[in-house]
Amino acid sequence: MATKKPFKKDFRKDIREPQKSKKEENKEKIITYVPDMKVSDVASALDVTNATLIKKLMSLGMITSINQVLDRETIELIALDFGYEVKDEVITDLTRYDEIEIVDDPKDLVKRSPIITIMGHVDHGKTTLLDAIRHTRVVQGEAGGITQHIGAYQVDWNGEKITFIDTPGHAAFTEMRARGAKVTDIVILVVAADDGVKPQTIEALEHAKAAKVPIIVAVNKVDKPNANPDLIMSTLSSYDLTPETWGGKTPYVMISALKRQGIDELLDVIQLVAEMEELKANPNRPARGTVIEASLDRGRGPVATIIVETGTLHVGDIVVIGNTYGRIRTMNDDLKRRFTEALPGTPVEITGLEDVPQAGDIFMVFQDEKLARQTAEARASKVRETLAKSMKATSLESMFGDKEVGEKVLNVILKADVQGSVEVIKNMLEKIDIEGFHASVVRAGVGAITESDVTLASASGAIIIGFNVRPAANVKELANENGIEIRLYNVIYRITEDIEKALKGMLEPTYEEVVTGQAQVRQVFKISKVGTVAGCYVTEGYISRNSKVTLIRDGIVIYKGELSSLKRFKDEVKEVKQGFECGISIVNYNDIKEGDVIEASIDKEVEVA
Numbered sequence: 001m002a003t004k005k006p007f008k009k010d011f012r013k014d015i016r017e018p019q020k021s022k023k024e025e026n027k028e029k030i031i032t033y034v035p036d037m038k039v040s041d042v043a044s045a046l047d048v049t050n051a052t053l054i055k056k057l058m059s060l061g062m063i064t065s066i067n068q069v070l071d072r073e074t075i076e077l078i079a080l081d082f083g084y085e086v087k088d089e090v091i092t093d094l095t096r097y098d099e100i101e102i103v104d105d106p107k108d109l110v111k112r113s114p115i116i117t118i119m120g121h122v123d124h125g126k127t128t129l130l131d132a133i134r135h136t137r138v139v140q141g142e143a144g145g146i147t148q149h150i151g152a153y154q155v156d157w158n159g160e161k162i163t164f165i166d167t168p169g170h171a172a173f174t175e176m177r178a179r180g181a182k183v184t185d186i187v188i189l190v191v192a193a194d195d196g197v198k199p200q201t202i203e204a205l206e207h208a209k210a211a212k213v214p215i216i217v218a219v220n221k222v223d224k225p226n227a228n229p230d231l232i233m234s235t236l237s238s239y240d241l242t243p244e245t246w247g248g249k250t251p252y253v254m255i256s257a258l259k260r261q262g263i264d265e266l267l268d269v270i271q272l273v274a275e276m277e278e279l280k281a282n283p284n285r286p287a288r289g290t291v292i293e294a295s296l297d298r299g300r301g302p303v304a305t306i307i308v309e310t311g312t313l314h315v316g317d318i319v320v321i322g323n324t325y326g327r328i329r330t331m332n333d334d335l336k337r338r339f340t341e342a343l344p345g346t347p348v349e350i351t352g353l354e355d356v357p358q359a360g361d362i363f364m365v366f367q368d369e370k371l372a373r374q375t376a377e378a379r380a381s382k383v384r385e386t387l388a389k390s391m392k393a394t395s396l397e398s399m400f401g402d403k404e405v406g407e408k409v410l411n412v413i414l415k416a417d418v419q420g421s422v423e424v425i426k427n428m429l430e431k432i433d434i435e436g437f438h439a440s441v442v443r444a445g446v447g448a449i450t451e452s453d454v455t456l457a458s459a460s461g462a463i464i465i466g467f468n469v470r471p472a473a474n475v476k477e478l479a480n481e482n483g484i485e486i487r488l489y490n491v492i493y494r495i496t497e498d499i500e501k502a503l504k505g506m507l508e509p510t511y512e513e514v515v516t517g518q519a520q521v522r523q524v525f526k527i528s529k530v531g532t533v534a535g536c537y538v539t540e541g542y543i544s545r546n547s548k549v550t551l552i553r554d555g556i557v558i559y560k561g562e563l564s565s566l567k568r569f570k571d572e573v574k575e576v577k578q579g580f581e582c583g584i585s586i587v588n589y590n591d592i593k594e595g596d597v598i599e600a601s602i603d604k605e606v607e608v609a
């Protein structure tokens, strides 16, 4: 029976306890509750007759019939009376483990490190700020050393840790969010004081707001002579980011990432905001979290940087991670320090996975390796199924569409750097109409062009459009192999321009009837089984075998049809030119008379303006 989501329970507990046969359950006097249990279901679970149960319910003041659905509370009450305990149904759909909501007992929760994402317009100093924050480690006397980019890092501040996602910009944030991962607690919106609020600043704040994540504005480059923080504050106030100093709710911090000024204050403010958010997690449960980055390392195999959101992850733990699984072999941070366990809020790079997961994938610790493998396999095959279904749907659509037969559609797969652009471009594409011919966006999404885009494109006869995104080298290759066109743009209107052109190219050519020549009928032969053959003389131009013919008698069109044969002597020929004799017969038409004129024409494509 399908279980309704969200599953508000500790799922792993269920998987640790294998489902028991009914006989065993009865021995233990347990009934398994599934939603929508009827009186008859409950009666058989309690091993009593329907009548007995109905009577029992009546004694509780409930008049019921066999088919009446009972709520869980009633079932519990009744079960108790018969000496049974009620337990929840075991979730058998392992593919949905990441939908399960974890409900922890509040007394098990402890404070965890906040997870921060830095966003803002290009060149406003996000990367420089991430470097400046990383540098505070040196100040704090922590290992400086050579860091490696793993996608996230942690710094110690006032004796507590703060986690930073080390991929500036909102592309990653949006993609992860699109995949259901909520891995950011606080967004730092970087705005350069000498440049002010820019389109990407607005996009970033919209993304943060949509995710309901608190925003701290870092006004950067205040060291510059033309810095104008006031303008930024007033502009952002109209976006609901009124500074605290102006009576609003948004903290603003003046910084110079380059000169490493204001960083301490920014970290203090982060801790303050985090404090208010009351970020907590239960470290004493099997870990769960999100993938930030993943790749295939030549020496180490699949590696993934993950952030533990709840629970504690240990070396040796078995995890299901997206569509793959594995046993954690090593854990390290960006300073290459090795760990044996990772607490909530901690980013670590892990090895030991069977395959490379995707950014935004959820991971969860399982108790049983076999179950983990089965779950990963079930998830992978579900993904394949969904893909196959969508392919089927699109390829059908490209042939017939849900539109009229014969209608032509240019299928498009659209990938762009941010959701905002995806929507704008999709709308523009879908508005294009060239004499009824249009573009249909079969998939639109944020992020790089992937293999699955190419697969879908090849299945649906689509072209791929990338706006401010690029395909990876292997994806390019796959596209070439499959003859899939990938077009990359960084100006939106060029996309529509090109698609319009493409649609014009796709238009069924418009044909015009062009007369190629005329012949005069000089003699008519009636031949049995063949019909009428006209002995003609070509007076003008030429007559070709694939011509259409118009029979003209005394200047009037008598019949329009097709040539059925064109002969010179006894041989069928392709073409007869002016000045030659030939035999002509017309498909399904015999009433040809001497003196008639046969005009030959062909359909010629004309270009659409």
Ligand code: GDP
Residues within 6 Å of the ligand: 120, 121, 122, 123, 124, 125, 126, 127, 128, 129, 168, 220, 221, 222, 223, 224, 255, 256, 257, 258, 259
């Ligand atoms: P991103 O595109 O947002 O990651 O921006 P970067 O961190 O790459 O910075 C863009 C440019 O701005 C670089 O040349 C930085 O050196 C410069 N920059 C960043 N922060 C500051 C700052 O506080 N003051 C000044 N004067 N320049 C800065």
